[in-house]
Amino acid sequence: MRLPHKQTTENIDFAIIGVPSDAGASYRTGQREGPAAIRKVSALLRHHNPVLNISPFDYLSGVDYGDLPVVPGYIEDSYKRIEESLFPIIDAGIIPILLGGDHAITLPELRTITKKHGPVALIHFDAHSDTSDEYFGRPYNHGTPFARAIEEKLLLVDQSIQVGLRGSIFSKNHLEIPKAMGFDVVTMEEINKIGIDKLIQRMIRRVGDTKVFLSFDIDFVDPAFAPGTGTPEVGGATSKETMKLVRGLKDLNFIGFDVVEVLPAFDPSEITALLAANIAFEFISIIAYNRSKQSKEEK
Ligand code: MN
Ligand code: MN
Numbered sequence: 001m002r003l004p005h006k007q008t009t010e011n012i013d014f015a016i017i018g019v020p021s022d023a024g025a026s027y028r029t030g031q032r033e034g035p036a037a038i039r040k041v042s043a044l045l046r047h048h049n050p051v052l053n054i055s056p057f058d059y060l061s062g063v064d065y066g067d068l069p070v071v072p073g074y075i076e077d078s079y080k081r082i083e084e085s086l087f088p089i090i091d092a093g094i095i096p097i098l099l100g101g102d103h104a105i106t107l108p109e110l111r112t113i114t115k116k117h118g119p120v121a122l123i124h125f126d127a128h129s130d131t132s133d134e135y136f137g138r139p140y141n142h143g144t145p146f147a148r149a150i151e152e153k154l155l156l157v158d159q160s161i162q163v164g165l166r167g168s169i170f171s172k173n174h175l176e177i178p179k180a181m182g183f184d185v186v187t188m189e190e191i192n193k194i195g196i197d198k199l200i201q202r203m204i205r206r207v208g209d210t211k212v213f214l215s216f217d218i219d220f221v222d223p224a225f226a227p228g229t230g231t232p233e234v235g236g237a238t239s240k241e242t243m244k245l246v247r248g249l250k251d252l253n254f255i256g257f258d259v260v261e262v263l264p265a266f267d268p269s270e271i272t273a274l275l276a277a278n279i280a281f282e283f284i285s286i287i288a289y290n291r292s293k294q295s296k297e298e299k
Helices: 031-044 075-091 103-117 145-151 176-181 188-207 239-247 271-298
Strands: 014-019 062-067 095-100 121-125 161-165 184-187 211-217 253-260
Touching: 014 031, 014 075, 014 271, 031 095, 031 253, 031 271, 075 095, 075 103, 095 103, 095 271, 103 145, 103 211, 103 253, 121 145, 121 188, 145 176, 161 188, 184 188, 188 239, 239 271, 253 271
Parallel strands: 014 062, 014 095, 095 253, 121 161, 121 211, 161 184, 211 253
Antiparallel strands: none
16 A cells, blocks of 8 residues: 555554464465455555545555564464554554454454453354364464454454355254353345345444454355465355445444455456455444544544
8 A cells, every 4th residue: 555664653543454464274284374464455445435435545544564474384473573562553543453364363452452452343244153162273363363262352243243154064953062161143145135234233233332443254255356365265255245335334442453365366357355445444434433533533
C-alpha cells in the first residue's frame, strides 16, 4: 500500500506486520511467502474506502513494520521470537494487522496481545476450526492454535465465534470439539441458510463491546476466489460476501487482526494475495471508522 517501511512505535495507530512462518503447515507449505505477496499486490490499493465512506489516513497514521523474526522449521523458537518482537508494538497501544504465515502464528499473537489486554474475544473466519488437540502427536501447528489458546486462557470463549467451517472432517464428532470448548460455531451450510446479514448480526451480538481479535484464514473463501492456500475446501464464501461480512463488523472494538494462510506458489494470478490485501485495507478502514466516530462524539 506504499506505506513507509519503518520499525517504529512512535506516533502511529496501526502497523502492518509480516509473520513469514510456515512451520505449522500440515499439507502444502510456502505460506512464509504470504507477506511478501500481499505487500506486492497491495500497491494497487488506493486511499479512500467508498463503502465505509472513510479515508483512513485522515484519522490514522500507520507503517509497514516489516516482518517479525522466525526460525524456519522450528515452531517453538519461532513462537518465542514472534512474542518477543511483537510485544513492544502491542505495549505501545498500536493495533497490529498481521500477515501470515500459516495459522499457527495466531497463538503467539494472542499470547502477546493478552499480556497487554487480558483475555479477548475472537472472531475466527476459517473453513476449519483449528481446535484439534494435536497433529502428528505434536501440540503446535496450524490445526491446533485455538485449542492451545483456550487451554492458556487467552480467549473469552463465551464471546467468541467461528464461522465458515466446512468440508470433510476427521470424525463424526469433530465439529462438536469447538462447541464443547464454548465457541459459537456457524458452519458454511448454516451461513447458506441464514444469509450474510443475519450472520453479521449474530457475530455482533456474540462479541458485544468486548475487546476482540479478528483472525481471517483465507481458506474461509472459496478456492475459486482464493486458490492460493494450503488446505483449500470447496463451497466457501465469495470474495463479494467476504467484503460485506468484514465491513459489517465495523462497530466492534477491535484490538488486532490477522489474515493468514496465503500461499503464493498456488496463486498464479495473485487473486488470493489481492483479496488478502483488500481484507487488510478493510481492517485499516474499520480502525479509522471508529476513530472518526470517537472524534464526532467528542465534538
Ligand atoms: Mn486456519
Ligand atoms: Mn483453514
